[in-house]
Amino acid sequence: MASPANSIRQWLDERFPLDDLKALAQKKKVPLHRYSYWYFLGGMTLFLFGVQALTGALLLMYYRPGADEAFESVQFIMTQVQFGWLVRSVHSWSANLLVFMAFAHLFSVLFLRSYRKPRELTWVSGILLLFLMLGFGFSGYLLPWNTLSYFATKVGTEIPAQIPIIGRPVLLFLRGGEDITGSTLTRLYGFHVAILPAVATLLIGLHLALIQWFGMSVPPGIEAEWQTRPERKREIRFFPNFVLRELMAWYVALGLLGALAALFPWSLGVKADPFASAPAGIKPEWYFLAMFQTLKLIPAKLLGMDGEMLGILTFGVIGAVALLLPFLDQEKPFNTRRWIPGLACVFLGYMTVMTVYGWVAK
């Protein structure tokens, strides 16, 4: 007589291609070499996105969007809701770690040249996901409706307003009016909890499907080495060997998030007062600091153009170059353009320096 477990399994087999999936998972291999640990970053980013989705869903149960209620509801979550402080602090810390991890994943893919043919679309979907994560960060920042978030959003929405022709419509679209009001809050709330998650879910599905389809990329140097000395080629099974290792990394991230939330609970701040003057030295979140500091340092007039507008256009060009990067490289597998990692190094160094400068500058 079949055990209950076997019965359930048999029932499922008849209705769902469980065995096919299992076969696929067991067939999938992950290359093992001296850079293999970089493969964990993508999974870690995915894990943090999952944490965001889960904690975000929990916060939704108590959060009330609206200029008169938002701050109070977050205060209620932090003080009255059982483990509300933990959920909110984990959500905030995880958001920051997620952006950091997404950038780390991007640069690891860039330096390992994993964007090369046939993975161009994987790269493009990844860059779009990074933009989405920044969008999540920007839209979520205003939701607690505190002084810092209010004025940071005010400054943040003024930046795209510098773009010629479309600047003002963009500002009005983002703010839902001339000023930062309850309309801005509900608008960004809509983006944060509905539009961005829907688009992100589709893009993550595409990104993961492409990774499953093409498998893990092997860096050109390692690939060349394996071609000349095939006996050196090593692989591990994706399931369970790689998945279990990834699980260990996720547990470490979970512990880190818990520790950050317990030791440094995310501050609530002071309720936003639209009639108050902006606090001195107001700054955006760290991941926008490099851009913010650059715009601050650009002279008012540069090359006969408005400095700030030139800066914004430059960032637009950088974003476009990042998006189309795989198409700028050569298709030959082992003869990639050397200027790409060089430029990436310069860009990374610039971002780091400007972020630190923006952090310490008054």
Added chain:
Amino acid sequence: MNRVRGLVTWRRRAGLVLAALLVCSGLMVFAQTKNSCLDCHSNLPEPLGVSAETYSQNIHAQKGLTCAACHGGDASADDPEKAMSRAAGWKGKINRKQIPELCASCHADAERMKKYNPGLRVDQFQQYKTSVHGMKWAKDDGKVAVCTDCHGVHDLRAPSDPRSTVHPTNIATTCSHCHADAEYMKPYGIKTDQFANYEQSVHHDAMVVRGDLSAPTCTTCHGNHGATPPGVANVTAVCSNCHVFQAQLFETSQHKDVFATMGLPGCVTCHSNHAIKHPTDEMIGTGPKAVCTNCHIVGDAGATQAEAMHNQLTELAAAIAASDELLGRAERQGMEVSQAKLQAAQARDALLKARVTVHAFRDSELKRDTDAGLAVTRQTHAAGEKAMEEWKFRRVGLGLSVVAIAIVLVGLGLYIRNLEQK
């Protein structure tokens, strides 16, 4: 040809307009009040000299008056003989005795003053005559203050101008020019330590250091044009202009009649007058800084009640401090206590109210306020304790989570090793 004629006509018209403008502007300059006195006096040394800059900042000059308005003569005449001719009414240096009446000739004339400042009072001279200064002036005392001693002469500015000698922040200094001069005040037999005392007071601190123009200065209590020392019976009335509730409570207290019988001025008896220090809870009770023991003997009914009131105030103040310290500690640990901190403001309000209620000198009444404050501090303290307990709970929870995660990690590591060894 027509075009050339048109051009000539256009030029002619433009020339006419320009000429008209020049003539008009010339007339406008001529129409401005001429003050030829400055032509010479701006180059003369003191006391006859008045610089053009000083004169330009004078409120009278700004209103279009010339030197002739006070000194007489003809300010429009370029010839000094004509300008300073007796026939033109020139008076020369104004006699000190004549100053109040000279000023009053305009400032007591409502019709005339309306042209310059309809809101300005015109009873200054009437008030002056009721003041100690004015009464002595009427008796030909040449030393007492007349208008120009306080307001200045050629550099006279509107009182709202911070550089004016009668701007609220400068009044005490202006009064001190005479009243802090022991030699000058000798004939009058009054003290000259008022300014030195005032400089030590909470009122001076508010006015000069904090720039609070609503804080009292000499004229707030003594009056300005009708300046007179408030009598014993009037002190409470003077202080109550600002300290309304304290005065009302004092009126209901047993001290009111007792002080009146003893000839003691209400507020001043405990708080002094010019040297009013920031009141503390130590002022009430039987401690070394208490003023109650100036009249009461330790152990008598009044002293016992004073001691009880002191204890009520200090108990609430200590409870607020303890609650603030606890909430501050919790906040530094990252705990969210903003609601409790907001609530703590109610306790501070209760203490503030209690410090006012003291002026009724009834401990039962004071207890109502301090009890209300203590009830709030019990709640805020409890909120602080709860926050600290929560903080400890989070630490323990974090520790347990780390242990659990470490166990899972070790387990996973062993499982992977076992899996890959097969």
